[in-house]
Amino acid sequence: MGLAVALLCGCRSTTALPIAGLSPSATAPPVLRDVAGEVGLHFRWGHGGRSPLTILETAGGGAGFLDYDGDGRLDILLVGDRVALYHNEGNGHFRDVSARSGLTAQGPLMGCAVGDFDNDGRPDIFLTGYGIARLYRNRTGQPSASGMLFEDVTARAGVGARGPLDWATSAGFADLDGDGFLDLVVCHYVQFRPQSRPYCDYPVAPGGGKVLAACPPFYYPPQRMTVYRNRGNGTFEDVTARFPRGHGNSLGLAFADYDDDGRMDFYVANDGLPGDLYHNQGGWRFENVGTASTTAYNENGKEQAGMGVDWADYDGDGRLDLIVATFQNEPRSLYHNEGHGLFSYASYTAGVGDATRARLAFGVGFLDYDNDGFPDLLLANGHVQDTIEKIHPPATYAQPMQLFHNRGDGTFAEAAREGGPAFARPIVGRALALGDLDNDGKVDALVVDLEGAPLLLHNESRDGNHWLGLRLVDRHGRRDAIGAKVTLETAAGKRLAESQTCRSYLAACDPRVHFGLGAERSVLRLIVRWPDGKTTVVQNPPVDRYLSVEER
Secondary structure (H helix, E strand, O other), X not given: OOEEEOOHHHOEEEOOOOOXXXXXXXXXXXXXXXXXXXXXXXXXXXXXXXXXXXXXXXXOOEEEEEOOOOOOOOEEEEEOOOEEEEEEOXXXXXXXXHHHOOOOOOOOEEEEEEEOOOOOOOOEEEEEEEOOEEEEEEOOOOOOOOOOOEEEOHHHHOOOOOXXXXXXXXXXXXXXXXXXXXXXXXXXXXXXOOOOOOEEEEEOOOOOOEEEEEOOHHHOOEOOOEEEEEOOOOOEEEXXXXXXXXXXXXXXXXXXXXXXXXXXXXXXXXEOOOOEEEEEOOOOXXXXXXXXXXXXXXXXXXXXXXXXXXXXXXXXXXXXXXXXXXXXXXXXXXXXXXXXXXXXXXXXXXXXXXXXXXXXXXEEEEEOOOOOOOOEEEEEEEOOOOOHHHHOOOOOOEEOOEEEEEOOOOOEEEOHHHHOHHHOOOEOEEEEEEEOOOOOOOOEEEEEEOOOOOEEEEEOOOOOOEEEEEEEEOOOOOOEOOOOXXXXXXXXXXXXXXXXXXXXXXXXXXXXXXXXXXXXXXXXXXXXXXXXXXEEEEEOOOOOOEEEEEOO
16 A cells, blocks of 8 residues: 655645634633524424324434535534525624525425535535435536526436335435445435324323324334445436345434445444444445444344444544444443454443433434543434323433543543533434534534524533644545545554544534544644545644645
8 A cells, every 4th residue: 555645735724713702701611502593593493382293203303514615614504394504604603595505405304414426526415304305416606597506416316215205314425436436325214104103002101091102113114225326427326236135214324444444334223123234345245244243233132223323433442433322211322343343332331321321312423522532422312202201201302412521441421511501401302413613623513403493512612632623635636535534643642533424313514534632732643544545644744723635
């Protein structure tokens, strides 16, 4: 494998863009403060108090970060019955540009995926929903007869819904065959038809009687994922038949080269069915190793309700580990990567087992909120049955989020109190997206409340630790190199991360790679392994800034 050395003059820095009015308070600021209303995010989800709600009505709510116009600032995408796009003005405010966005999809929408599928240097958007799948090409800066920022190219690309009852959930872009073009994976949930049973009767405890609530997923036949190969000419080919048959009921999706063989793998979280881990063997040959890797089941070898998914090396051993958000009375499943294609169940030894059982999680994400060099954990919680308080008290529909601090020894400690007031307020949490909205080197979060407004959690940690952020650009100098793997070396050791936008649940995240450095003031070198297998080495990069590193 050849090494290409990127000199510092080949790296472009991005300085912090202070958000006016969002400076931390003088006394004991929260780590993550909700500023959605202050910055102009006036979007809401909700059902107007109607009850009970069906399984279709309580699953959705998407959110994403993307820099759609290439100005170096993350913009915001929100997905509900309609789509809203907010431009980051760089002065502490977001401007609603939905009217000229061209994102016209409406109906029971679910989530979003972001990636530059046509390699023109502009991130494109894929939207999912019930009977809805839309691919929008980014036309920013190009002449357009409509004047819209995005153009619907779904029909031309061949990635539309498979039918009016097709229920697409999480989706993501990744280069699965190493040809330089992003392919597309779309998860699908269950077959919920107009004639399907909308509600189930549940006994009230105590006192007798029954209450209506959404039925569990096993009342409906499962749907299964679709995989599209990017032909490189603006169209996709359905190659699902080449994949082992997944279990279905799919909700969560996240990509990672978990075995470090240079090929992109991915995990699909299934609701009430075994999880699927697709190992990439090259040449569009994939093997489902969920059972063999021990990531298909929970600690008791049983099926679990899998929702959101994320990967990170939480203990610094150089291998990417897996977290799966699960149902109430199930611990969140943390799988430690032991190497050689095997994982061990680490929820209880890591301290997130008992601490998460009482809540139901959808959005999940690793983020180093205090820049100490160890990925922490954020969970967006909320039940799927709006009448659950009558059925299984003290369970509730709305539930507080959870924040766990990584102690640096392979264990986590609950940190909701340090997180701030946002973690005391119950919400019906769904999508969770991560990204640095003001380029200050502190990762922020965007969370969907299915019965309210979005939460934009501005990171106001005062740890004083150092950091380094990277925008990785492919060999053509245009698109984000999704799937690139970075090893960072300091005097204290090595850290590992990948560039991925598809993480969590129904969400799209910042493609930039973020490293907390703790007290380390210098980095010895960066090693970037690009999706095509080539390697770039950057010696002694500066810290406390964003750098753009281009493949040579």
